[in-house]
Amino acid sequence: MEKKRKKANPFTMENVQRRCSENQAKIASVKNHFHALRDTCLSDFLHVGLDEEEAIVLLATKLTTNGVVALRNAVCFVPNNIMSQPRGCAVGLRRTALIHQVLSKSQPLPFATMTKKDLDSYLTFFESHCRQFIASNSLNKEHIFGAFQKASGGLLASMFLSPPVNSCLSCDGGLTMHNSPSSARLYGMSGPVAVSKVTLECKHCDIKYGITKYSSKDGSRYYPKHVADNITVVEVTNCTYMHVDLYMWIPSLSNHSWVSFSGFSETYNEVYHKEIEVYRSK
Numbered sequence: 001m002e003k004k005r006k007k008a009n010p011f012t013m014e015n016v017q018r019r020c021s022e023n024q025a026k027i028a029s030v031k032n033h034f035h036a037l038r039d040t041c042l043s044d045f046l047h048v049g050l051d052e053e054e055a056i057v058l059l060a061t062k063l064t065t066n067g068v069v070a071l072r073n074a075v076c077f078v079p080n081n082i083m084s085q086p087r088g089c090a091v092g093l094r095r096t097a098l099i100h101q102v103l104s105k106s107q108p109l110p111f112a113t114m115t116k117k118d119l120d121s122y123l124t125f126f127e128s129h130c131r132q133f134i135a136s137n138s139l140n141k142e143h144i145f146g147a148f149q150k151a152s153g154g155l156l157a158s159m160f161l162s163p164p165v166n167s168c169l170s171c172d173g174g175l176t177m178h179n180s181p182s183s184a185r186l187y188g189m190s191g192p193v194a195v196s197k198v199t200l201e202c203k204h205c206d207i208k209y210g211i212t213k214y215s216s217k218d219g220s221r222y223y224p225k226h227v228a229d230n231i232t233v234v235e236v237t238n239c240t241y242m243h244v245d246l247y248m249w250i251p252s253l254s255n256h257s258w259v260s261f262s263g264f265s266e267t268y269n270e271v272y273h274k275e276i277e278v279y280r281s282k
């Protein structure tokens, strides 16, 4: 049976011009949509049922793709339990302010000119609509810190260490910052880095939450296994930490290659002598 052929428009100057006009109209329409997206106020979309892909496209048109990636890294880099104002501490330590500091130093456009209030709107929208995208970040905090350090020309002072809990293990209530962040150092697979260490507390139960342990009036104890599984550092002293990726090498080398702890330390200092010099100079 003979197939019906679609009737082609004859090749005339009028038809070519009409087709060109149609294409230009489509392109103009798409561009208008992008302009409309850029001019959109994010707060209007906070409670609208956008799916994750739509939310990412909306953010990318406003922040650029690099901006969205930088926002994801910053959200993963600054722990989400640094929310409350520490007692007696200067203003400006809230999480949005820390993220603003990180982004404006390492990703000048579009964040350097953005107010903290605007960034807070982006964070609220991003963290409520793009959870899978945020969770799919394969970089750990040390890698993110390295990337931000490189992008900022070494201006970023330190990364953050905070307790592995967002609420009280006893009453499930909210936690507040116990003290101002303190300085510590973290030894990892890329050399030592400076860290700002945050501790939290439940005022209701009088429990203090540290990086690897929590304490009450009955004494201190390690976190239960389901919480401890999320801890990626070993506490050497209260201001010295070692990433588990590095820590794992020490007993293994001692068992199989007769490398002593002091021998491993000397090797580490030799391999990372440049990073150690950079760390010392700060």
Ligand SMILES: [Zn+2]
Binding pocket: 168, 169, 170, 171, 172, 173, 202, 203, 204, 205, 206, 207
């Ligand atoms: Zn509590």
